[in-house]
Amino acid sequence: xxxxxxxxxxxxxxxxxxxxxxxxxxxxxxxxxxxxxxxxxxxxxxxxxxxxxxxxxxxxxxxxxxxxxxxxxxxxxxxxxxxxxxxxxxxxxxxxxxxxxxxxxxxxxxxxxxxxxxxxxxxxxxxxxxxxxxxxxxxxxxxxxxxxxxxxxxxxxxxxxxxxxxxxxxxxxxxxxxxxxxxxxxxxxxxxxxxxxxxxxxxxxxxxxxxxxxxxxxxxxxxxxxxxxxxxxxxxxxxxxxxxxxxxxxxxxxxxxxxxxxxxxxxxxxxxxxxxxxxxxxxxxxxxxxxxxxxxxxxxxxxxxxxxxxxxxxxxxxxxxxxxxxxxxxxxxxxxxxxxxxxxxxxxxxxxxxxxxxxxxxxxxxxxxxxxxxxxxxxxxxxxxxxxxxxxxxxxxxxxxxxxxxxxxxxxxxxx
Numbered sequence: 001x002x003x004x005x006x007x008x009x010x011x012x013x014x015x016x017x018x019x020x021x022x023x024x025x026x027x028x029x030x031x032x033x034x035x036x037x038x039x040x041x042x043x044x045x046x047x048x049x050x051x052x053x054x055x056x057x058x059x060x061x062x063x064x065x066x067x068x069x070x071x072x073x074x075x076x077x078x079x080x081x082x083x084x085x086x087x088x089x090x091x092x093x094x095x096x097x098x099x100x101x102x103x104x105x106x107x108x109x110x111x112x113x114x115x116x117x118x119x120x121x122x123x124x125x126x127x128x129x130x131x132x133x134x135x136x137x138x139x140x141x142x143x144x145x146x147x148x149x150x151x152x153x154x155x156x157x158x159x160x161x162x163x164x165x166x167x168x169x170x171x172x173x174x175x176x177x178x179x180x181x182x183x184x185x186x187x188x189x190x191x192x193x194x195x196x197x198x199x200x201x202x203x204x205x206x207x208x209x210x211x212x213x214x215x216x217x218x219x220x221x222x223x224x225x226x227x228x229x230x231x232x233x234x235x236x237x238x239x240x241x242x243x244x245x246x247x248x249x250x251x252x253x254x255x256x257x258x259x260x261x262x263x264x265x266x267x268x269x270x271x272x273x274x275x276x277x278x279x280x281x282x283x284x285x286x287x288x289x290x291x292x293x294x295x296x297x298x299x300x301x302x303x304x305x306x307x308x309x310x311x312x313x314x315x316x317x318x319x320x321x322x323x324x325x326x327x328x329x330x331x332x333x334x335x336x337x338x339x340x341x342x343x344x345x346x347x348x349x350x351x352x353x354x355x356x357x358x359x360x361x362x363x364x365x366x367x368x369x370x371x372x373x374x375x376x377x378x379x380x381x382x383x384x385x386x387x388x389x390x391x392x393x394x395x396x397x398x399x400x401x402x403x404x405x406x407x408x409x410x411x412x413x414x415x416x
Contacts, residue, residue, distance in 0.1 A: 020325075020353065020415045022368060023071055027395065028408040031055075031063045031078045035406040037089075039392045041382035044095025045122035047074065048382055048390045051081065051091040051102050052408050060087045062104050062131075066124055069388045071412040074124070081118050084108040084130045088116070096148025097174040098122070103134065103155055105142040113142040115157050119176055127176070134170055135159075135183045141168070145204045147211055152179065154211045154227060156186065156202045164189060164197035167215050169204075171230045179230065186232045187225055189217055205249030205256065214247035214258065222247060222260055250322040250329055252356050259310065259320040259331055310352055311335070311365055323383035327415055328353040328361055330389045332379035337370070346375040349393050351413070368411060373398045376409070387415035 030036065031054035039052040051064035063078035082088045087107040094101050099119050106116040116131035134155050135141045144157040149171075156169040167187035170180035189197045200216030210228035217223045222245070226233035247260045310331055311317050320333040330353050338345045348370025353361045368391065369376035375396040383389040395409035 020413050022351075022366075023412045023414075025369065025395070025409050025411050026071065026073070028052075028065045028073060028392070028410065029075065029077055030405050030407055031061065031080070033403070033405055034059070034061075036408045037394060037406065038091065038378055039380040039394065039408050040092045041380040041390055041392050042093045042095050042100065043382045043384045043390075044100060045098060047122050048384075049093055049095075049100050049120060049122075050380065050382075050390070050392045050408060050410070051093050053089045053091060053104075054078070056087075058086050058107075060089050062088045062091050062102065062118075064091075064093075064102065064120065065408075066122070067390065067410070069384055069412075071390070071410070079120065079124055079126055081120065081126055082106070082116065082131045084116075086110055088131075090143060092144060092146050094146040094148050094153060096150075096153060099127070099174065101146055101148070101153045101172060102131075103144040103146045104131075105144060105157075106131070109136070112138065112160075113140040115141045115144045115155065117146075117153075117155065117172060117176075119174075132176055132178075134172060134178055135168065137182055140165075141183070143201045145202050145213075147204045147206045149206045149211050149227075150208065154204055154206075154230070156204045156213050157183070158199060158201065158215075159183070165199050167199045167202050167213065167225075169213065169227065169230065169232075184230055184232075186213060186227065187215060187217070187223070200245055201247075203247035203249060203258075203260075205251070205258075207256065212249070212256070214249075214260070216245055222262070224258075246319055248321050250324045252324045252329070254356070257322065257329055257354075257358060259322045259333075261318055261320060261333075310354075310360075311350065319378050321379050321381040323381045323389055324385060325353075325383040325389045325413070325415060326386045328355060329358075330381055330383060330391075330413060332368070332381050332391050332393075334370075334377050334379060334393070344372050346370060346372045347377045347396075349376040349379045349391070351379075351391060369393055369395065369409065389413040 034055040037053040041050045048067040054061045054063045062082040065078050066074040091104040103117045105113045114136040115134040117134050118128040118131040139160040146155045152171040158165040159168040168183035169186045170183040202215040204213045214224045245261045315335045317333045322331045332351045350365045351368045352365040377394040379393040392410040397404040
């Protein structure tokens with residue numbers, strides 16, 4: 001057995017729900033009339049920075065826009081972060097040392113994806129035009145995530161090694177220097193019988209004295225690893241069942257909460273568990289690791305993981321995002337709304353707030369965007385930590401005209 005202590009303090013007692021008001025929807029400026037996809041957002045130095053993928057395939061670029069805490073857009077045209085040749089996609093962003101670091105997967109080599117990054121200042125200056133390489137080489141380095149660990153940015157990504165994907169990582173200094181060469185191996189899939197040899201899309205979050213990275217391992221468990229000084233301490237914990245994807249983190253300063261999607265394909269005509277959806281996982285206390293032929297599975301000593309469903313209706317939840325607003329965790333996600341005898345099907349964005357104990361502060365989740373005519377998709381949540389939260393998402397147009405672009409819409413949530 002391996003015992004690993006996650007250095008997070010005990011959960012505080014519950015507190016009464018605190019009212020919050022949600023603004024009306026507004027839109028960020030479009031980039032050259034292109035479709036906007038996959039937003040990511042973060043707060044830093046009195047501004048929100050939202051970044052997104054502008055366009056698709058070989059026409060995709062990385063752009064962004066800043067907002068203040070009142071929800072005023074500060075850039076009349078998007079900041080152009082990267083418009084190198086071919087495709088730049090799936091951006092993520094973190095704040096630290098007085099600036100933002102944006103990372104993305106990049107196909108400018110016209111051969112394989114690499115991971116690139118660029119620094120952006122809070123006053124809107126892009127310090128690294130078209131970005132600099134974090135990792136390049138043969139085969140794909142893709143789907144990066146990023147956080148700031150207090151001294152450097154920690155970037156993690158999926159690296160293809162011929163039979164599947166490993167998780168690699170590398171650090172970037174405030175001046176843009178890459179510290180770990182082409183990256184260090186952080187996590188590998190188990191060589192389980194009939195299991196796909198893959199690690200899923202990672203998420204990463206700072207824990208003060210290092211980082212925690214999460215990724216699905218061979219489609220069986222959502223596992224976590226601690227990282228210190230760019231090196232992994234080994235696995236820490238996995239979810240109690242099902243396949244975990246889309247990991248995202250937030251912290252109230254005393255402990256960490258993780259949200260993720262779980263889905264178990266049971267085969268046959270049933271496409272999966274009816275109660276599949278998003279779970280809330282407090283990361284605290286001591287955990288015990290046990291090894292089997294399917295890899296390493298982790299349980300909490302003395303009981304099961306403290307996991308809770310965020311959505312009560314049993315719908316299939318995707319792309320969760322979470323932030324701590326100073327009083328509660330704000331979680332947003334998207335859901336495909338399907339009716340057997342009613343068309344069209346569409347995507348919608350839902351939101352719910354939770355206490356520091358992970359208890360829901362409302363009787364049910366609230367649908368904040370999306371309709372049959374104007375679907376909404378892939379939310380990104382960021383907060384200033386003192387009562388103002390931004391929720392950005394793809395807003396699809398009420399038009400079949402291909403010249404009408406998908407835009408990044410947003411709403412602000414303010415505690416009262």
